[in-house]
Amino acid sequence: MLGLLRAPLRRLIAAWTEVRLAEPAPDALGLDPRLPTLYVLPRPALSDALLLENYTRHHSLPSAEGREQGTRRCLSLPARRFRWWPGRPLPVAPFTDLIAAGEEVQLVPVSVFWGRAPGKDFGLWHLLSADSWQLTGRLRRALSVLVNGRDVELHMGAPLRLSELIDGRDSALTNRKMARLLRVHFRRVRTRVLGPDLSHRSTLIRGVVASPEVRRVIHDIRGASAGSAGRSDHRLQQRARRYGNEIASNMTYPVQRFLAGALKRLWNRLYDGVDVTGLDRIKALAGDHTLVYVPCHRSHIDYLLLSYVLYRDGLMPPHIAAGRNLDMPVIGPLLRRGGAFFLRRSFRDNRLYGAVFNEYLHRLLAGGYPMEYFIEGGRSRSGRMLPARPGMLAMTLRSFLRLQRSGTQPMVFVPVYIGYERILENASYQRELEGGRKRKETPLGLVKVLGRLRDPFGRVSLNFGEPLPVAEFLDAHHPDWQARSDDNGDTGHAWLKPLVPQLGDVLASRINAVAALNPVNLVALALLATPHRALEEDTLKAQLALLVRLADSVSSEGPHPTRPQGSPQGWIERVIELEMIQRRPQALGDIVLADSTQAALLGWYRNNVLHVFALPALVAFAFRQTRERDLDSLHEQLAPLWPTLARELSLARPTNLREDLARILDALDAADLLEASNGGWQPRECLMAEERLRLLGQIIQPSLERNYLLVDVLLGAEPGSLGRESLCARAKGLAERLALLTGREAPEFFDGRLFETLVDSLIAEGWVWQQGDVLAFDDHLRQSARRVSRLLDPSLRQRLAMLTRHADTRA
Numbered sequence: 001m002l003g004l005l006r007a008p009l010r011r012l013i014a015a016w017t018e019v020r021l022a023e024p025a026p027d028a029l030g031l032d033p034r035l036p037t038l039y040v041l042p043r044p045a046l047s048d049a050l051l052l053e054n055y056t057r058h059h060s061l062p063s064a065e066g067r068e069q070g071t072r073r074c075l076s077l078p079a080r081r082f083r084w085w086p087g088r089p090l091p092v093a094p095f096t097d098l099i100a101a102g103e104e105v106q107l108v109p110v111s112v113f114w115g116r117a118p119g120k121d122f123g124l125w126h127l128l129s130a131d132s133w134q135l136t137g138r139l140r141r142a143l144s145v146l147v148n149g150r151d152v153e154l155h156m157g158a159p160l161r162l163s164e165l166i167d168g169r170d171s172a173l174t175n176r177k178m179a180r181l182l183r184v185h186f187r188r189v190r191t192r193v194l195g196p197d198l199s200h201r202s203t204l205i206r207g208v209v210a211s212p213e214v215r216r217v218i219h220d221i222r223g224a225s226a227g228s229a230g231r232s233d234h235r236l237q238q239r240a241r242r243y244g245n246e247i248a249s250n251m252t253y254p255v256q257r258f259l260a261g262a263l264k265r266l267w268n269r270l271y272d273g274v275d276v277t278g279l280d281r282i283k284a285l286a287g288d289h290t291l292v293y294v295p296c297h298r299s300h301i302d303y304l305l306l307s308y309v310l311y312r313d314g315l316m317p318p319h320i321a322a323g324r325n326l327d328m329p330v331i332g333p334l335l336r337r338g339g340a341f342f343l344r345r346s347f348r349d350n351r352l353y354g355a356v357f358n359e360y361l362h363r364l365l366a367g368g369y370p371m372e373y374f375i376e377g378g379r380s381r382s383g384r385m386l387p388a389r390p391g392m393l394a395m396t397l398r399s400f401l402r403l404q405r406s407g408t409q410p411m412v413f414v415p416v417y418i419g420y421e422r423i424l425e426n427a428s429y430q431r432e433l434e435g436g437r438k439r440k441e442t443p444l445g446l447v448k449v450l451g452r453l454r455d456p457f458g459r460v461s462l463n464f465g466e467p468l469p470v471a472e473f474l475d476a477h478h479p480d481w482q483a484r485s486d487d488n489g490d491t492g493h494a495w496l497k498p499l500v501p502q503l504g505d506v507l508a509s510r511i512n513a514v515a516a517l518n519p520v521n522l523v524a525l526a527l528l529a530t531p532h533r534a535l536e537e538d539t540l541k542a543q544l545a546l547l548v549r550l551a552d553s554v555s556s557e558g559p560h561p562t563r564p565q566g567s568p569q570g571w572i573e574r575v576i577e578l579e580m581i582q583r584r585p586q587a588l589g590d591i592v593l594a595d596s597t598q599a600a601l602l603g604w605y606r607n608n609v610l611h612v613f614a615l616p617a618l619v620a621f622a623f624r625q626t627r628e629r630d631l632d633s634l635h636e637q638l639a640p641l642w643p644t645l646a647r648e649l650s651l652a653r654p655t656n657l658r659e660d661l662a663r664i665l666d667a668l669d670a671a672d673l674l675e676a677s678n679g680g681w682q683p684r685e686c687l688m689a690e691e692r693l694r695l696l697g698q699i700i701q702p703s704l705e706r707n708y709l710l711v712d713v714l715l716g717a718e719p720g721s722l723g724r725e726s727l728c729a730r731a732k733g734l735a736e737r738l739a740l741l742t743g744r745e746a747p748e749f750f751d752g753r754l755f756e757t758l759v760d761s762l763i764a765e766g767w768v769w770q771q772g773d774v775l776a777f778d779d780h781l782r783q784s785a786r787r788v789s790r791l792l793d794p795s796l797r798q799r800l801a802m803l804t805r806h807a808d809t810r811a
Contacts, residue, residue, distance in 0.1 A: 006050070013050045017149040021314050023283075024156065026059040029108070031159055036069060036105045037062035038098075041076040041112070042186040047145050048112040049074045055154060069103055077179055077186075092172075093179035098162060099171040109157035109182055111189045114141075115148035116256065116311065151257065153314055155189050188287030195316035196368040205244035208359045214240055217355040236352065243356040246327075247341055249319050255337035256317065263308040271460050276309055277562050278464035278514065285467060286315055288409055290368050292396060293318055295416035296385055296511050297374035298608075299423045300326075301460075306372060306416060307339065309462055319364055321373035321392060361392075362399040368409060375504055381429045382748040383607030385512050385650040387757055388504025397496055397503070400470050404482070413473075415465035415507055419516035419608060421458025422578050426601050433747035456578050461516030463562055468506060477502055509652035515561045515609050519571035520580055522547055522564070524606035525613065527581065527594055528746075529698035534593035537583070541568035542688070543695055546671055550616045550696075553667035554660070558652075561612050580605075603746045611649035613699055618642070619664050620673075621697035621704070623683055625793055630680030635661055637791070640784045645703060647761040648754070668693070702749055704791065708800055709734050710758055711785050720774045727775060728755040738800070 031037060039056075041048050049064070052074060056064045064074045071094075078091030098105060165178050208214060218236045267274055285291065295306055303326075307317040322340040326332060336342070341360070347353040364371060377389035400411050423429075474481040477499055484495060526543040527533055535543070545568050551561050564571060572592060575581050580598055584591045594602055618641075622634060635658050646653055654660045665681055668674040673693045674681040683690055710731040714722060722730075735750035748754075759775075762768040767781045789797055 009046070010050045010053060013047065013145070014054045017051060017054075017145070017152055019051075019055060019152050019154050020150070021153045021312070022055070022156075023154075023314055026061055029061070029156060029159065031062065031108070032106060035161075036103070037073070037159070038068060038071065038105055038107050039064050039074045040107050040109050040182055041074065042109075042183070043079045044076045045112070045141060047114075047141055048110075049076075051112060051152065051154070052110055068105070069101070071098055077182060093175050093182075095162075095178050096171055096175045099166060099174050102166075103162075105162050106159040107162065107178075107182075108159050109185050109189075111155040111157075111186055111193075113153040113155075113193055114144040115151050115253065116153070116194065116260075153193065155193065155314065157185055157189070191288070191316075191368070192283065192286035193314055193316060195370065201248055201250045204360075204363060205241060205248055208244050208248075208356055208363060209237055209240045211359045213359050214352075214355045217351050221352060240352055240356050243353050244360065246324075247343065247357055247360055249339050249341040250336050251317075251319070251339045252337045255334065256311065256339075259304070259334075259338050260308065260311050263304055264312075267305075267308070267460075270457050272457075273459050274305070274309060275459060275461045275516070275562075276313070276464075277461070277516075278559070279309075279313055279315075281467065282414055282464050283313075283315060285412055286370075289469075290365055290409055290411040291318070291370040291414050292365075292411065293370065293372040293414045293416055294375050294507050294511070295372065295418050297376045297379045298383075298418055298420060299379065299425055301420075301424065302374070302418050303335070303340070305418065305460065305462065310370075316370055318370035318372040321371070323378075358395055358398070361395050362402060365396065365399045365411065366403055366406075366408060375507055379425070379429075381432050381604075382751050382754070383604035384610070384748075384754075385508050386753065387650075387760065388501070388508055390500045390504065393503050393507075394496070394500045397470070397500065398493055401481075401493065401496075411470045413468040413470065413507055415468070415510040415514070417461070417463040417465065417511050417514045417516060419461040419463070419518060419521075421460070421518050421520045421574075421605075422456070422580070423604075424457075426604070429604060430600055430747065433751060458520065458574065458578050459518065461518065461562060463514040463516055465510040465514040466559055468510065473503060473506065474499070505647070505650070506652075508650040512611050512650045513561075513652065514559045515612055517548065517551060517561050517609055517612070518564050519566075519574040520578065520602070521605040521609045522571060523575045523581060523592075524602035525609070525699055526695060527592065528599060528602055528606055529695045532593075533595075533599045534591055537572065537590040537592050539688075539691065540572065540592050543692055544568040544571055546673075546692060546696070547613060549671060550664070550667055551612055553663050554612060554615060561609070600746065603748055607748065610699065610703075611651050613696070614645060614649050614651065614703070615642070615660060616664050616667070617696055617698075617700035618645070619661060619668065620693050621700055622791060623674075623681075623693065624697055625790060628677055628680055628682040631658065631662055631665065633680075634665075637787060641707075641788045641791075643765050644707065644758070644761045644767070645700075647764060648703065648757050702746075705738065705796075705800065706731070706735060706749070706754060707758060708785075708789065708792065708797075709738070710755055711762075711781070712800065714768070714775065714777065715782055715785060720771065720776060722775055723773050724756075724759055724770075724775060728752060728759060731755045 039052055041052070052064045056062065062073075066073055075094045077093055160181075165181070166174055167177075218233060218240065221236060222233060282291070293306060295302055303320055303322060307320065311317050317339050320335075320338075320340045322335060322342055324342045324344050326335060326340070327342045332342070341364075343357060344353065347357065361371075373392045375388040375393060376386035377391075378386070380386050396411075403411070478484075478495065484493075522544050523540070525547060526540055527535060548563055551563065554560075566574075572581075572583075576583055580602060581592055581594045582598070584593060618638060619634065622629060622637065626633075638661070639657060642657060643653060645651075665674065669676065669681065672684060672686075673689050673696075675684050683693055710727065713731050713734065714727055717727075729752075732750050732752045732755055735755075738744075739746060739749050759768070762781075763770065767784065768775050768777045770776075792800075
């Protein structure tokens with residue numbers, strides 16, 4: 001009977017269903033056309049088999065219909081059922097006849113997902129769509145096909161050759177071995193796509209409140225307050241439960257599916273496309289690693305974009321740490337059901353809240369749930385990568401050490417760079433950099449944003465960097481960590497504290513290593529290097545081509561920034577379409593320029609990728625005062641300066657700066673900007689080449705000026721008279737004055753956080769140290785500053801010196 005119905009059922013499945021995602025692409029399966037192909041499903045399911053038959057027929061793959069050498073082409077592992085009658089044999093895997101025949105075939109494991117409900121053991125939607133629920137049979141599957149027919153994913157594994165699995169043992173043992181190997185594969189794929197099984201939210205919160213860690217804090221608080229009003233355990237437990245409800249996410253499949261559809265339409269309206277790079281290596285880890293995504297934070301869109309891309313490309317969306325400011329009416333509940341959990345800006349003085357949050361975070365990580373948080377702590381108003389905040393990183397490391405006692409799966413940080421051609425927050429960032437207050441997020445603000453959806457916003461890039469296993473980081477920075485991982489208590493992990501900033505630096509540099517070059521940030525780099533924000537179009541095109549060419553010469557190690565598609569001419573047209581620059585037709589050639597408002601906006605996009613070109617720009621800048629240089633003299637002058645700049649720009653310190661300098665010199669020579677001379681290099685005697693070299697060097701000048709101002713203020717003050725805050729405040733005031741005197745439309749030039757980062761860099765490199773409440777230094781700083789100052793032209797040095805002297809006399 002089933003045979004007669006199979007053909008009409010196959011046509012019905014073909015008409016009703018749509019494979020939303022199939023991995024890998026059919027031409028990337030790597031099938032051997034000389035061998036028979038058999039497909040293996042994780043469990044018997046007619047709908048899966050019919051879908052696979054249609055898919056193989058439509059994509060010209062070896063057929064999944066009928067039989068091959070007496071064996072069905074579509075096999076399935078037996079369903080694991082409870083044995084009701086003693087003595088009744090359990091079902092066995094269907095490979096015994098193949099093994100006995102000894103014929104060479106290739107087996108392709110196939111996982112089919114009808115919908116993307118996270119694994120749960122409760123809820124109506126689980127009945128309708130969760131693929132692994134076992135209490136219903138054909139009815140559940142029919143409902144799942146009906147509800148989720150347009151949201152089907154099909155994942156094929158690498159082909160397995162039967163001969164490679166046969167080891168000469170008994171065929172029954174080999175049959176079980178093959179079944180066990182395939183079940184491990186199917187479990188990894190399911191974990192990667194659906195994630196671990198979720199506990200009910202209320203169950204999770206009860207477990208957090210009842211945990212020994214939270215109960216210990218409750219006991220301590222009660223003991224400390226015994227002499228006062230006497231807060232009871234019951235009242236403190238109620239407060240802990242309120243904190244748990246305030247924090248915990250409530251990820252649900254209906255909201256995930258709604259957000260996936262809504263965001264797909266939003267991206268299609270808002271952006272011209274989303275470019276994703278490096279996701280394949282993350283997929284390879286997802287099945288048996290706990291993933292902690294750590295993206296840079298550029299826009300509120302970041303929250304939604306990463307989850308959407310992961311969902312679209314077949315990975316479990318993460319639980320996202322979001323600021324409590326986003327837990328507002330309408331938006332907060334939607335984000336919470338999409339996977340967001342909320343935290344307060346600071347809870348240092350609230351031990352109970354801290355204990356509840358730590359335990360909640362630990363239970364998510366212990367369960368293997370993917371997680372996402374922004375190590376910068378907030379959106380970057382300047383466009384730069386901000387220094388990592390220690391809070392979430394420290395909690396993650398402590399959780400990892402707790403998990404070592406139970407031997408859970410490895411944990412991996414996944415750096416993610418998010419790059420925009422245009423962001424929604426342009427105006428608000430400029431207002432805040434100019435001193436305006438940050439406005440509170442409200443639903444009304446969202447409505448106002450929705451009114452701008454018709455504006456052009458270009459493309460978005462999502463680049464996944466080199467993953468960082470937590471154990472690998474600890475091995476490199478504290479080799480005996482495993483011996484100390486059993487330490488506990490408030491001070492037991494004191495050795496961990498200095499590692500947290502180092503972890504933040506490593507992750508920030510890995511994020512920046514995979515920056516996305518796009519037309520807007522490249523044009524911003526070139527145009528803002530000119531005093532009046534204007535260039536001849538031909539010169540601009542040549543400079544854009546130079547920048548893209550130099551991006552690959554920065555370092556030979558690790559991943560590189562991604563390039564934009566197209567040509568310099570097309571990039572200029574793109575930025576004009578986005579209304580970020582203007583073209584002025586002229587008889588002698590068109591001029592490309594930015595007005596003051598556009599220039600202020602472009603500064604944010606320039607800072608996104610300034611770090612990529614910092615070292616080539618520094619090399620070019622070095623030729624402004626000294627026309628001829630060899631590698632030795634260049635290295636001697638730049639080596640003291642570069643570590644501080646690299647830390648400021650969140651760059652990994654090069655293993656061999658000399659080799660990097662040599663590579664850049666060769667690249668500038670190949671670009672016809674430098675030429676060999678007497679064992680060294682000098683600028684080419686060509687007006688165009690000299691202009692392009694000057695524009696390249698100008699990229700780094702604002703950073704050098706800031707550094708010079710801060711160090712000169714410190715050296716000019718009485719020893720031991722300046723603290724950290726007073727030094728940063730004075731340097732910020734001088735930078736703002738310099739910006740006004742030179743007509744710069746760049747509020748980020750005097751951003752106070754840049755000076756704070758610079759002081760941190762000077763301390764980390766040993767040039768300055770904290771001595772009580774003041775900063776101390778010795779003559780090494782003075783000598784190094786004198787050597788570095790030779791990079792600046794005399795007029796610039798004089799202007800900066802006059803500025804600092806004038807400030808000293810007024811002080």
